[in-house]
Amino acid sequence: MSYRGRFAPSPTGHLHFGSLVAAVGSWLCARHAGGAWLLRVEDIDPPREMPGSAESILAALPAFGLLADAPPLFQSRRIAAYDAAFEQLRATGHVFPCWCSRNDLAGGLHLDGQCLAAPVEGRAPAWRLRVPDIEIGFVDGLQGPQIQSLRLAAGDFVIRRVEGYYAYQLACVVDDAFQGITQVVRGNDLLDSTPRQIFLQRCLGLPTPGYLHLPLALDGEGRKLSKSERAHPVDPTNPLPALRRALDFLDLPAHPGASDPASLLAHALAHFSPARLPHCSERAAA
Template sequence: MSYRGRFAPSPTGMLHAGSLAAAVGSWLRARHAGGCWLVRMEDIDPPREVAGSAAAIIAALAAFGLVADEPVIYQSSRIAAYDAAFAQLRRANMVFPCWCSRSELAAGGGIHRDGRCTARPDPGRAPAWRARVPDETIAFVDGWQGPQQQRLRDDVGDFVIRRVEGLYSYQLACVVDDAWQGITEVVRGSDLLDSTPRQIWLQQCLGLPTPRYVHLPLVLDSEGRKLSKSERSQEIDPAHPMPALRQALAFLGVPADEKAVRPSALLDAALAHFDPNNLTHCSDIPTP
């Protein structure tokens, strides 16, 4: 299969420097491989969404010269696919309903490991649905972080697949859509590294292919903290894209053409000198 990569932001705020670095990194790897670069809007958590941010993110990407090769996919339009995957997991007895409260989970260390709900079923309220996690280790080799492994039951336990409100989890939706879009490599921030073993396990449960993974270091603020969409001071300005785009390339360890005056020219010049191994030498450049 030819290379297919993607950038999958959630519309919980405007694009910031960390998101841009991940987008540029995934774009460079896809273009270097002669493959497709896709954009998927992960808009399946309405309570956390910021009105207008999905359209603003798409517009900002275009301003930075990052245009998807296929129409943008919105996860909010994919609920039927998640319903089907959830039904498949139910038929295989890999999920169970859970009425445990947060206080009950906290009393057990915050991780559910029983493979069944220990609370009394409450017919008056909907349950969450959790994966029945096996006592096994998931191992993989990350393209930046190297060999990784996670013991599912000990480290994450019976994680939520569908929330009480009926909303599907990031883990399930991401797995279903990566397979549906034929993604061969996932390039994203290292804050999602911990999610990868759960996603690989779900891929195995659903009979889906496992892509390669590259988890880039996080861009930090001046105090060494992960950038957050909730802090407006960390937004980047699509009206003046060159400074932030140069900073993203510097963070990724990719040479930037100082003479370029347009994002498209800067990206083309960076691609001409791009070596995928450069992404293993990201510079520690915090934002101002």
């Protein structure tokens, strides 16, 4: 299968510098491989979403020269696919209903493969994936070999919340398979989630793509920009300054004479190799 990558923002705000770095990094990897670059809007968590932010992000990307090869996929329109995956997991005994509260778990992980609390009449349960005592290993394209004791790191994790919303882990693996993604390029904050997704792929009989986790753009206090008060939106009406900063963050040369995003990206792509990307997330964004 030819290379297919993606950028999958959550519509919790406007496009900020950290998201721009992830978008540029994933675009460069796809174009370097001569493959497709797709978009997905991960809009399945309504309480966290900001009205209008999905439209804002999708409108901003072309201003930075980041043009997708297909219309964006909206997760909010994919609930039937998640329902089908959930029913498959339930039919094969991989999930169980759970009424445990945070107090029941005493702030720890759920490790028992079954609910510790009695069913609560009139209250819907969350649904958890039964996680065995296994190690999940993979080789990240930038961070190198990874291994995680899944039960000790994640426990029996939730795949459908009490409110009925599907968890990121389930929706992500279903849609990566649906879109035919062969390489996931994203921020290093999701490195820890990858073993969960690989295990879910195995449970559902879905292919496992390759993974490459980029360094995070942090503020001066070491916080991820998306969780920082300083995560100001980048300006799509004046894209060159932020795009130059993003390329510099990824250790790529920015053509000093480039007058538009397309020529700036073309110059960066000519000098790009995934192996030369920086590994460390301890780099404060200016």
